[in-house]
Amino acid sequence: MLRKLKSFDLQSKRVLIRVDFNVPIDNDVITDDYRIQKTIPTIKHCLDQGAKVILMSHFGRPKGKINPKFSLMPAGEKLAELLEIPIKFSHDCVSDDAIDVSHNLQSGEVHLLENLRFYNEEIENNSEFATKLSKHGEIYLNDAFGTAHREHASNIGIVHNFMHKGIGLLIEKELEFLSDTLNSSLAPVLLIIGGAKIDTKIDVIHNFLNLADNIIIGGAMANTFLTANGYNMGKSLVETDKLEIAKKILLDSSKTKTRIILPIDFNGELDELGSGSLKYANYDDIKKNMICEDIGELSVNLFSDIIGKSKTIFWNGTLGVAENKDFAFGTERIIDKIIENECVAIAGGGDTVTAIRNYDNQLIDKFSHCSTGGGACLELLSGKTLPAIEILGK
Numbered sequence: 001m002l003r004k005l006k007s008f009d010l011q012s013k014r015v016l017i018r019v020d021f022n023v024p025i026d027n028d029v030i031t032d033d034y035r036i037q038k039t040i041p042t043i044k045h046c047l048d049q050g051a052k053v054i055l056m057s058h059f060g061r062p063k064g065k066i067n068p069k070f071s072l073m074p075a076g077e078k079l080a081e082l083l084e085i086p087i088k089f090s091h092d093c094v095s096d097d098a099i100d101v102s103h104n105l106q107s108g109e110v111h112l113l114e115n116l117r118f119y120n121e122e123i124e125n126n127s128e129f130a131t132k133l134s135k136h137g138e139i140y141l142n143d144a145f146g147t148a149h150r151e152h153a154s155n156i157g158i159v160h161n162f163m164h165k166g167i168g169l170l171i172e173k174e175l176e177f178l179s180d181t182l183n184s185s186l187a188p189v190l191l192i193i194g195g196a197k198i199d200t201k202i203d204v205i206h207n208f209l210n211l212a213d214n215i216i217i218g219g220a221m222a223n224t225f226l227t228a229n230g231y232n233m234g235k236s237l238v239e240t241d242k243l244e245i246a247k248k249i250l251l252d253s254s255k256t257k258t259r260i261i262l263p264i265d266f267n268g269e270l271d272e273l274g275s276g277s278l279k280y281a282n283y284d285d286i287k288k289n290m291i292c293e294d295i296g297e298l299s300v301n302l303f304s305d306i307i308g309k310s311k312t313i314f315w316n317g318t319l320g321v322a323e324n325k326d327f328a329f330g331t332e333r334i335i336d337k338i339i340e341n342e343c344v345a346i347a348g349g350g351d352t353v354t355a356i357r358n359y360d361n362q363l364i365d366k367f368s369h370c371s372t373g374g375g376a377c378l379e380l381l382s383g384k385t386l387p388a389i390e391i392l393g394k
Contacts, residue, residue: 010050014054015141016140019143021039022058030074038372040082042141053111056116072115099136140159140162142165145170148386148388156391178381189312190214192216192313192316193219194316202245210256213259214261214310218303218317218330220236220237236292265280265297266283266293268281268327293326313344339366347369
């Protein structure tokens with residue numbers, strides 16, 4: 001039975017929480033603190049209940065070596081700012097000094113450990129490393145949804161060291177929207193899937209065949225599907241080695257109630273990325289030197305009509321190169337239409353959430369839920385279980 005945060009007696013207890021502070025940083029400044037913000041409710045609940053809070057996370061891929069570039073200190077500074085209290089920080093997550101700091105915490109204090117991945121033992125799910133980490137706490141909580149599809153020491157190996165273990169408020173909310181809503185969706189159901197690569201989305205699409213009424217495919221993925229349908233996509237990104245997979249998905253969908261809808265026009269550039277030579281074309285009239293980088297207005301209108309008739313929407317992946325303002329049009333119009341529809345709308349994936357926040361940060365709260373996970377979100381939408389959550393229910 002998966003135990004939820006509010007079922008624990010936390011008074012004076014050392015609560016060790018696996019969080020996900022793997023956030024974008026530029027010159028030691030956090031450029032998007034969304035993931036840190038989403039952990040605040042769990043941390044504040046623990047503090048309000050008189051707990052002593054110890055936090056652990058990874059950041060980047062330091063490959064088992066201490067590297068100041070991958071330090072969690074900037075995350076700690078941002079956390080202190082958001083909590084409006086000073087926090088303690090240890091430069092080695094499993095040193096005797098770090099464990100002593102955790103054991104000497106007072107109720108209401110917070111201790112952040114340095115990057116778990118400064119040790120290769122973290123991603124190797126090393127049992128001795130996991131046991132050392134466990135010495136920080138009396139209660140273990142996992143609130144790092146973004147890594148719940150991984151099997152690492154801090155979310156798998158550590159668990160058997162605790163009698164009292166469970167999930168934080170963030171993971172509870174992620175499961176509510178990505179798993180429970182998926183299993184009891186109000187129809188019509190729409191899946192909007194974008195991004196560049198088919199590989200990571202194949203299982204999601206297959207899981208939604210017969211579950212969704214409509215699947216809209218955008219982003220560079222759409223180029224591959226249109227090529228599979230016999231259209232010329234110019235110099236656009238096309239996964240030629242995935243054309244047979246795209247053809248099979250289209251064939252499979254024709255045998256179900258689910259319609260797959262592809263873009264019918266594009267905005268892009270001529271000759272090369274960044275050329276500044278902007279071009280518009282219908283899907284059946286793309287020049288050999290055109291690179292498609294966004295959907296056009298006809299596609300926006302087509303997709304908007306489908307969105308307006310949907311009761312539940314799952315969205316993962318932008319519909320164009322949304323980080324470039326010249327090609328954010330399609331993604332931003334789709335955001336507007338989803339919000340206007342006032343349906344159950346769930347967005348997931350780092351690029352998708354970033355696109356919403358870059359367009360208008362206040363719009364993030366207009367969605368029913370925006371997931372903090374990329375791979376973990378896709379796993380749940382594929383109908384799979386997450387090992388780091390499954391083990392907590394045993």
